[in-house]
Amino acid sequence: MPPIKKLLLAAGAISLAFAGQAIAHAHLKSAVPAADGTVKTAPSELDLTFSEGLNLKFSGIKVTGPDKAAVKTGKGMLMNKDTTLMVPVTDKLSAGKYTVEWHALSTDGHKTNGTYSFTVSP
Ligand SMILES: [Cu+2]
Numbered sequence: 001m002p003p004i005k006k007l008l009l010a011a012g013a014i015s016l017a018f019a020g021q022a023i024a025h026a027h028l029k030s031a032v033p034a035a036d037g038t039v040k041t042a043p044s045e046l047d048l049t050f051s052e053g054l055n056l057k058f059s060g061i062k063v064t065g066p067d068k069a070a071v072k073t074g075k076g077m078l079m080n081k082d083t084t085l086m087v088p089v090t091d092k093l094s095a096g097k098y099t100v101e102w103h104a105l106s107t108d109g110h111k112t113n114g115t116y117s118f119t120v121s122p
């Protein structure tokens with residue numbers, strides 16, 4: 001077998017292995033306000049519920065608002081058997097679109113991250 005073909009096979013096997021593992025990691029299952037959702041009242045906290053328990057020390061969110069301005073958030077805490085990350089929002093959110101960048105370390109030691117947005121209607 002030519003070396004390049006061996007390499008491609010190995011790469012394929014590795015990506016398959018990762019794809020299989022990814023199912024067991026902490027994925028964002030739901031959020032309040034919901035991902036891609038619109039709320040009429042500015043939220044005073046964000047709740048992110050994951051498929052697995054999290055390690056609080058290495059999990060968190062970064063929120064940015066319209067004009068890419070950083071939104072002040074408080075200290076997060078875990079609920080629901082450590083699967084829900086609750087983060088208080090210190091700033092009063094005005095109308096606009098907000099982006100939540102999250103990162104999580106699940107109790108099985110795997111890191112995941114993602115981004116979603118929600119909108120506060122005027
Ligand atoms: Cu995992």
